[in-house]
Amino acid sequence: MSLTEGASAPSLGxxxxxxxxxxxxxxxxxxxxxxxxxGGVVFxxxxxxxxxxxxxxxxxxxxxxPADPPEAEPLxxxxxxxxxxxxxxxxxxAEFLHRxxxxxxxxxxxxxxxxxxxxxxxxxxxxxxxxxxxxxxxxVLVTQPVRIEELVVGEPGRIYRTTCTAAYGRLAGSLLPAAxxxxxxxxxxxxxxxxxxxxxxxxxxxxxxxxxAAAGYRAxxxxxxxxEEQIAxxxxxxxxxxxxxxxxxxxxxxxxxxxxxxxxxxxxxxALVRHSLEEKAAHLALYRPPFMIGSLSKRGRRAxxxxxxxxxxxxxxxxxxxxxxxxxxAGFIEDDELLRxxxxxxxxxxxxxPGDGEAAAFIDAALACCRSxxxxxxxxxxxxxxxxxxSSPPAPPASRPAGAATRxxxxxxxxxxxxxxxxxxxxxxxxxxxxxxxARPQLQAAGLHYAGAVGGRAHKALADAVRDAAxxxxxxxxxxxxxxxxxxxxxxxxxxxxxxTDRVIFSSEHLSGxxxxxxxxxxxxxxxxxxxxxxVAYLRRQDHFAISRYTNMVRGGKGxxxxxxxxxxxxxxxxxxxxxxxxxxxxxxxxxDSRSMPGGNVVLDFVSLLGxxxxxxxxxxxxxxxxxxxxxxxLRRFTDLAQRDGVAGIDKVRESVTARLQRVAPGRGHRLxxxxxxAYVARRAASNEAVRRRWFPQAPSLFSEDFSDYAExxxxxxxxxxxxxxxxxLLAAEDD
Numbered sequence: 001m002s003l004t005e006g007a008s009a010p011s012l013g014x015x016x017x018x019x020x021x022x023x024x025x026x027x028x029x030x031x032x033x034x035x036x037x038x039g040g041v042v043f044x045x046x047x048x049x050x051x052x053x054x055x056x057x058x059x060x061x062x063x064x065x066p067a068d069p070p071e072a073e074p075l076x077x078x079x080x081x082x083x084x085x086x087x088x089x090x091x092x093x094a095e096f097l098h099r100x101x102x103x104x105x106x107x108x109x110x111x112x113x114x115x116x117x118x119x120x121x122x123x124x125x126x127x128x129x130x131x132x133x134x135x136x137x138x139x140v141l142v143t144q145p146v147r148i149e150e151l152v153v154g155e156p157g158r159i160y161r162t163t164c165t166a167a168y169g170r171l172a173g174s175l176l177p178a179a180x181x182x183x184x185x186x187x188x189x190x191x192x193x194x195x196x197x198x199x200x201x202x203x204x205x206x207x208x209x210x211x212x213a214a215a216g217y218r219a220x221x222x223x224x225x226x227x228e229e230q231i232a233x234x235x236x237x238x239x240x241x242x243x244x245x246x247x248x249x250x251x252x253x254x255x256x257x258x259x260x261x262x263x264x265x266x267x268x269x270x271a272l273v274r275h276s277l278e279e280k281a282a283h284l285a286l287y288r289p290p291f292m293i294g295s296l297s298k299r300g301r302r303a304x305x306x307x308x309x310x311x312x313x314x315x316x317x318x319x320x321x322x323x324x325x326x327x328x329x330a331g332f333i334e335d336d337e338l339l340r341x342x343x344x345x346x347x348x349x350x351x352x353x354p355g356d357g358e359a360a361a362f363i364d365a366a367l368a369c370c371r372s373x374x375x376x377x378x379x380x381x382x383x384x385x386x387x388x389x390x391s392s393p394p395a396p397p398a399s400r401p402a403g404a405a406t407r408x409x410x411x412x413x414x415x416x417x418x419x420x421x422x423x424x425x426x427x428x429x430x431x432x433x434x435x436x437x438x439a440r441p442q443l444q445a446a447g448l449h450y451a452g453a454v455g456g457r458a459h460k461a462l463a464d465a466v467r468d469a470a471x472x473x474x475x476x477x478x479x480x481x482x483x484x485x486x487x488x489x490x491x492x493x494x495x496x497x498x499x500x501t502d503r504v505i506f507s508s509e510h511l512s513g514x515x516x517x518x519x520x521x522x523x524x525x526x527x528x529x530x531x532x533x534x535x536v537a538y539l540r541r542q543d544h545f546a547i548s549r550y551t552n553m554v555r556g557g558k559g560x561x562x563x564x565x566x567x568x569x570x571x572x573x574x575x576x577x578x579x580x581x582x583x584x585x586x587x588x589x590x591x592x593d594s595r596s597m598p599g600g601n602v603v604l605d606f607v608s609l610l611g612x613x614x615x616x617x618x619x620x621x622x623x624x625x626x627x628x629x630x631x632x633x634x635l636r637r638f639t640d641l642a643q644r645d646g647v648a649g650i651d652k653v654r655e656s657v658t659a660r661l662q663r664v665a666p667g668r669g670h671r672l673x674x675x676x677x678x679a680y681v682a683r684r685a686a687s688n689e690a691v692r693r694r695w696f697p698q699a700p701s702l703f704s705e706d707f708s709d710y711a712e713x714x715x716x717x718x719x720x721x722x723x724x725x726x727x728x729x730l731l732a733a734e735d736d
Contacts, residue, residue: 011152011167011681012101012152012155012157012171013048013050013155014102014152014153014154014155015040015048015051015152015153016150016151016152016153017043017044017047017150017151017152017153017281018149018151019146019147019149019152020041020042020147020148020151021041021042021068021069021072021145021146021147021148022040022041022042022112022113022142022145022146022148022151023039023040023042023065023069023072023142023144023146023688024039024114024116024118024142024143024146025037025038025039025040025114025115025116026039026085026116026118027116027117027237028084028085028086028116028117031308036063036064036065036066036322037062037063037064037065039064039065039114039116040053040064040065040114041064041081041114041151042064042065042066042067042068042069043064044065045246048155049061049675050155050156051081051153051418052064052308053083053084054095054156054159054160056161057159057160057161057162058159058162064117068147069145069661070626071145071346072145072146072147073144073145073146073147074146074147074149074150075140075146075147075148075149077110077148077149077150078108078109078110078112078149078150078152079109079111079112079140079148079150079151079152080099080100080102080103080106080109080110080111080112080114080151080152080153080154080479081151081152081153081154081531082096082097082099082100082111082112082113083095083096083097083099083113083114083385084096084113084114084115084116084392085113085114085115085116085120085122085123085124085127085668086116086117086118086124086143087117087120087532087585088246088247088585089124089126089247089250090245090246090247090248090249091160091246091249091250091251092124092126092127093249093253093713094158094160094249094252094276095160097127097130097152097253098152098156098157098158098159098168098172098252098253099154099155099156099157099422100131100134100136100172100175101135101154101157101171101172101175102154103134103135103175104151104171104174104175105593106152107135107136107137108137109137109152110137110138110139110140111131111136111137111139111140112139112141112142112151112248113127113139113141113142114141114142115141115142115143115278116288118502118611119417119502119503119532119534120417120532120534121141121143121611122141122588123139123141124585125584125585125587125695126227126584126585127139128619129226129228129352129697130227130253130406132698133176133177133180133228134175134176135175135177137349138698139144140607143611149470155175157171158171158172158252161271161627162275162515163274163275163278163279164251164252164275164277164279164280164293165278165279166256166279166280168258169252169254169255169280169565170255170256172252172253172254172255173253173254173255174255176231176255179232179520180228180231180232180235181187181231181235181254181255182235183232183236184232184236185233185236186232186233186235186236186237187215187217187218187220187233187236187237188237188238188239188605189215189216189218189237189238189239189240189323190217190218190220190233190237190239190240190241190244190259191209191212191213191217191218191219191220191240191241192220192221192222192240192241192242192247193205193206193208193209193212193219193241193242193243193245193264194245195207195208195209195243196221198345198348198349198350199297199304199349200245200266200297200300200303200304200305200306201266201306201307201346202243202264202266202307202308202309202334203293203306203308203309203311203332203339203342203343203370204309204311204332204333204338204339204342205243205264205311206342207311207316207332207338207342208311208314209263211293211311211315211327212241212318212324213611215298215324215325216238217241217324218233219447220233222247222250223500223579223583223584224576224579224580226693226694226697227250227667230247230250230504231254232251234250234251234254234257234259235254235257235258235267237259238258238260239259239260239261239262239323240257240259240260240261240262240321241261241262241264241318242261242262242263242264242265242271243264243266244263244265244266244267244270244272244422245266248263248272248273248276248277249276249598251276251277251280252276252415252603253501254280256279256280256282257280257281257282258279258282259281259282260281260282260283260284260285260310260322260323261277261281261282261284261285262284262285262286262287262317262318262321262323263277263284263285263286264287264289264309264314265286265287265288265289265307266289266307267289267292267302267307268288268289268290268291268292268307273286274286285317285321286324287309287314287317287318289307289308289309290308290309290373291307291308291375292305292306292307292308292375292380292383293305293306293307293308293366293369293375293376293379294306294362294365294366294369294376294379294380294381294382294383295382295383296346296347296348296350296351296358296359296362296382297675298528299531301382301383301384302310302383302464304350305382305383306346308369308370308373308375309331310332310333310373311333312327312331312332312333315327316384321414331465331732333370333371333373339367339370339371339560340363340367341364343363343366343367343370344363347359347360347362347366348524349365349524350524350527351524361459362379362382365378365379366379369532409431414533414631415502416494416501416502416504416529416530416531416532417502417504417530417531417532417533417534418503418504418506418526418529418530418532418533418534419503419504419505419506419533419534419536419609420504420506420511420533420534420535420536420582421505421507421508421536421606422509422511422512422535422536422537422578423508423509423510423511423512423537423538424509424512424513424537424538424539424545424569424574424688425509425510425513425546425549425552426540426548426549426552427509427510427539427540427592427602428538428592428602428603429458429507429508429509429538429540429600430458430601431618432507432602433458433459433507434457435452435455435603435616436457436505437450437457438616439615439616442614442616443499443505443612443615446500446610446612446614446615447501447502447587448501448502448504448505448610448612449497449501449502449503449504449505450505450507451490451493451504451505451506452493452507453486453489453492453493453715454486454489454490455508456480456508458508459506459507459508459511460508460510461486462486462508462511462522462656463508463510463511463513463514464508465479465482465483465486466483466514466518466521466522466525467514467515467518468482469482469483469518469523470481470514470515470517470518470520471517471518487525490529491529494529501683503610510712512537512574512674516577516580516581519577519581519582520581522581523581523582526598528634532586532701533582533583533586533587533589534588534609534695535582535586535588535592536588536590536606536609537578537587537588537589538589538591538592538602539589539590539591539592539691539702539703540569540592540593541593541681541703541704542568542569542680542681542683542684543563543672543677543678543680543707545568545569546563546564546566546568546605546680547563547626547670547671547672548626549563549566550562550563550565550566550670551626551627551670553566556609562670563670563672563680563733564672564676564680568680568683568684569684570683570684570687571684571687571688571691571702572686572687572688572690572691573687575587575589575691575694575695587695588609589691589695590605591696591702591703593703593704595704601618603618604618623688626666627661627662627665627666628665628666629670629671629715629717629718630665630726631661631665631726633647633718634661634726634730646692657730660730661726661730664726664729664730665726665729669712671711671714671715672710672714673711673712673713673714674707674708674710674711674712675712676710676714677707677710678707681703688701688702688703689702
């Protein structure tokens, strides 16, 4: 093993290692000060200490494995070490992206990250977006032991819990395109607050945001925007009002700002804010909150707390420092309705069940606390860590044999991952569900569980229960009771799982059709049982979706004349709805296209996400095959006649006819003309492009633009003789 020193940056060191090993990690924090990390790069003993992971502001450097793994796959090429993967925007930006300055002088290096979250063996999407933005090559993720031909490790230019210097900011900023660092057409005044979130915020932030919007500020929610859009908005603004949170850590990767910045603190000390901005902002004003009220979270309690401040006092603070004009006399704490609604919104997010006594008690105590403007000692106790914080959750290796025991350490329920396969409809969900049901024993042996208490093989019952409970109205009470019973059954099912089970799978294409309120309710009810979420959604080109959906509608007796009458799905709206609730990092959109999926099979594609070896091979049989145009026309005419004549038991008769047609006349369905198909897809061109830009920026288009499988002209109408001939074949098949 050899190393050479270098000095590409004036005050930062660089080391080049050759023939060096790296192994995946089980988590990205050592279990205790001074302990070794469970994975990472196997650095030699004489390497500079800064090649390791800095802790406590660089006072401690956590080392990785002491010795090479017994076996490792060769990884040829030249790489730039980035660090571990953390699927947390703030921590990743603050801690693990500050060695990339080495790409400035050597852009041919490939960024290399070490997987540190086995339940999510992929590079976070926002990291990929940032790497593309700075012009880096496609990154590599270490998910198994490897031996790297050449690894360049730069000294971190910013160490968490120390000052992010202006000099490093200029160095990091030099990696970004000039059009992003010096943008045009951006809002002059920006408000980046957390009032729309309940995962840790200040009292009345949504009210403060509304007042700032009325004063000409653009309300900016970073999670709704790409990294590029976030940077351009910040760099183009003249005044910014932040709430303390993860959004601030993006600034660690930027050059000094021209904007005057005010930050509303969530923690009285505000040390992290000062570390990020005291050398980077043209002018910095810090509003320190009087105290933290309390927390309903069971982990990360202080980070998820509700903080007390007087929103009217915040406006006065901003006016005194020139961020807004003096506000008109307005009170928030004095308005009992506003105050109660704001606290109830926070408590409602963390409530585990309707009538939750803990949440109700929190609301009452917090109201009294705010009215008196004094901390409540009992609520303050909720800010302390739990007795067993489980700061280093055990997790499975990224890939392991399905039939072998993987570990003896139990996985706490709150650390499990819920994998939500939400469809969408007509993307092979039935096949995925049939496979998961059949492979339950092998999945269980590998630490995965396909949920049973929420609807058997397919989880439509879960989607229905959440939708009905979220709708309200006359049946809301019964719907809530049904959902409560389902959640109690699910909790009992989870409690009985083998201790090594770390991932639980839910699957229903009907989840993709849930309205906003139902998606929020789903997360609220599952959050107490799981520490992480992965939402998998398959997207199918709209014309192929419509042809398949049309067949389903005809089977179901719906009066639809053509696939062109099926509304084309809006995938941008779908993904935005789920990302706003679960977070963009939790979403895993996939393209449903046999030409790009492994083996042309959606089941294989879904199984590949699980990172488990040795599972049974899926069958190639389609769960819901299409029909010939003549079969569709026969079924449509049969339904029309039966409904007109009032045939009793029409649904059962239609199901029987459909089953026989699937045996006698399987086909490709209704065929469109090429111009019809392209025009149909074009109806969602703006939505598709927005999805591509946000979720698939490396792709030239969201879907294949090849429409050559369609004829130039539409197929002629189905001949009545063909329909009659098919009817006779059906009768003959029945006689047989």
